[in-house]
Amino acid sequence: MTGGLTRRGALLAGSAALLSACMSSGRSGGGGYRAPDAAPRAVPNAGWDAWVEGFKGRAVSRGIPSGTVDAAFRGAGFLPEVIERDRNQTEFKRSLEDYLNIAASDERVSLGRQKFAQYGGVLSQIESRYGVEGHVVAAVWGLESFFGTRRGNVPVISALSTLAYEGRRGEFFESQLVAALKILQAGDVSAGGMVGSWAGAMGHTQFIPTSYLAYAVDFTGDGRRDIWGEDPTDSLASTAAYLAKSGWTRGLPWGMEVVLPAGFNAGLLGRGKGQSAEAWAAQGVRSADGRALAGGSIIAGGNGGGGPHFLLTQNFATILRYNNAQNYAIGVGHLSDRLLGRGPVQASFGPDASGMTQADRQELQRLLTAAGFDTGGSDGVIGTKTREAISAYQASVGLPVTGEPSLELLRRLR
Numbered sequence: 465m466t467g468g469l470t471r472r473g474a475l476l477a478g479s480a481a482l483l484s485a486c487m488s489s490g491r492s493g494g495g496g497y498r499a500p501d502a503a504p505r506a507v508p509n510a511g512w513d514a515w516v517e518g519f520k521g522r523a524v525s526r527g528i529p530s531g532t533v534d535a536a537f538r539g540a541g542f543l544p545e546v547i548e549r550d551r552n553q554t555e556f557k558r559s560l561e562d563y564l565n566i567a568a569s570d571e572r573v574s575l576g577r578q579k580f581a582q583y584g585g586v587l588s589q590i591e592s593r594y595g596v597e598g599h600v601v602a603a604v605w606g607l608e609s610f611f612g613t614r615r616g617n618v619p620v621i622s623a624l625s626t627l628a629y630e631g632r633r634g635e636f637f638e639s640q641l642v643a644a645l646k647i648l649q650a651g652d653v654s655a656g657g658m659v660g661s662w663a664g665a666m667g668h669t670q671f672i673p674t675s676y677l678a679y680a681v682d683f684t685g686d687g688r689r690d691i692w693g694e695d696p697t698d699s700l701a702s703t704a705a706y707l708a709k710s711g712w713t714r715g716l717p718w719g720m721e722v723v724l725p726a727g728f729n730a731g732l733l734g735r736g737k738g739q740s741a742e743a744w745a746a747q748g749v750r751s752a753d754g755r756a757l758a759g760g761s762i763i764a765g766g767n768g769g770g771g772p773h774f775l776l777t778q779n780f781a782t783i784l785r786y787n788n789a790q791n792y793a794i795g796v797g798h799l800s801d802r803l804l805g806r807g808p809v810q811a812s813f814g815p816d817a818s819g820m821t822q823a824d825r826q827e828l829q830r831l832l833t834a835a836g837f838d839t840g841g842s843d844g845v846i847g848t849k850t851r852e853a854i855s856a857y858q859a860s861v862g863l864p865v866t867g868e869p870s871l872e873l874l875r876r877l878r
Contacts, residue, residue: 506541561813567795594704595714603800643673667691668699710785718797721752772811831877
């Protein structure tokens with residue numbers, strides 16, 4: 465990326481959405497896997513057709529061979545569903561508690577440990593070359609595509625041209641479209657094989673085209689930088705190359721959960737208020753799992769400023785270069801720890817805005833399901849399916865239909 469933009473920051477500019485598509489669930493909104501959505505269908509659109517003809521000339525003037533351009537658009541089409549998704553990106557921000565319940569769900573951790581073991585040799589080789597620990601690279605893989613199970617099936621040329629034509633961020637998406645054509649020109653993938661998310665992010669670790677051109681590597685040595693196929697090797701190595709070039713320091717943890725002493729000065733909390741490990745230790749700060757402290761800033765991660773506290777190092781800032789969202793970066797770091805066998809967050813997050821703890825929310829889900837209103841699981845994350853179950857229950861008993869969890873609703877179900 466150029467101009468100080470992160471890989472995903474540019475892609476999601478102006479959006480408050482913090483969860484990747486891979487973080488979604490067909491159950492309660494938690495971290496479970498669901499089958500890939502059907503690919504969007506192209507529909508005739510004369511305006512898009514005219515825009516494409518104009519774009520082809522611009523692409524050729526930028527050095528893309530006309531044969532590459534024509535081959536790329538052969539079979540491409542206008543995708544209205546892509547525009548709908550771009551315009552309706554959720555502005556709902558999950559709490560860190562919910563985010564970590566998704567990022568390090570039992571299912572994600574279990575699959576991740578299997579994949580970490582399966583690709584341990586490859587990840588060790590990647591670490592030797594780029595200096596980025598394998599468990600960190602694997603954690604990015606886990607958050608971006610559920611370890612390769614949700615890489616996206618949307619034709620990238622169709623998606624990017626649709627978004628460039630639509631115009632809300634036309635200049636950005638046209639630049640991505642040109643970059644995608646350069647990838648095709650290089651022969652790394654065919655136009656038919658170039659699929660990804662609705663917004664053009666591709667492969668196991670969801671690179672946008674410009675980031676691919678800047679950081680993707682051919683680690684297998686087969687002459688192609690293949691991030692689309694079943695073998696994740698090139699994707700994992702490309703992610704390590706990205707983090708290495710963004711300033712990753714080998715041997716430095718991303719951060720850690722810490723325990724603060726009684727009477728700790730809350731004015732010292734916050735990113736940008738870093739101190740050395742020795743200074744923190746002198747004030748009585750200690751790691752929650754007994755590890756040696758590192759230098760960095762300490763933040764409160766719980767509801768209302770309480771709950772667990774995390775010490776964040778410079779490597780945390782490097783993860784932010786991959787996706788400039790604090791919850792995402794903590795999610796990567798925490799999942800990477802879980803892949804090594806470390807435990808979940810130790811401190812309680814406390815009640816949420818509705819006054820409910822995670823245990824309350826889990827009980828609510830269990831009781832709703834037992835009453836015949838399936839929440840799809842009891843992870844304590846209030847997602848779409850749980851809200852639908854709440855709404856259906858409220859309607860069935862004559863309550864105002866809000867879809868919102870509450871302690872009153874929990875008491876009624878008991």
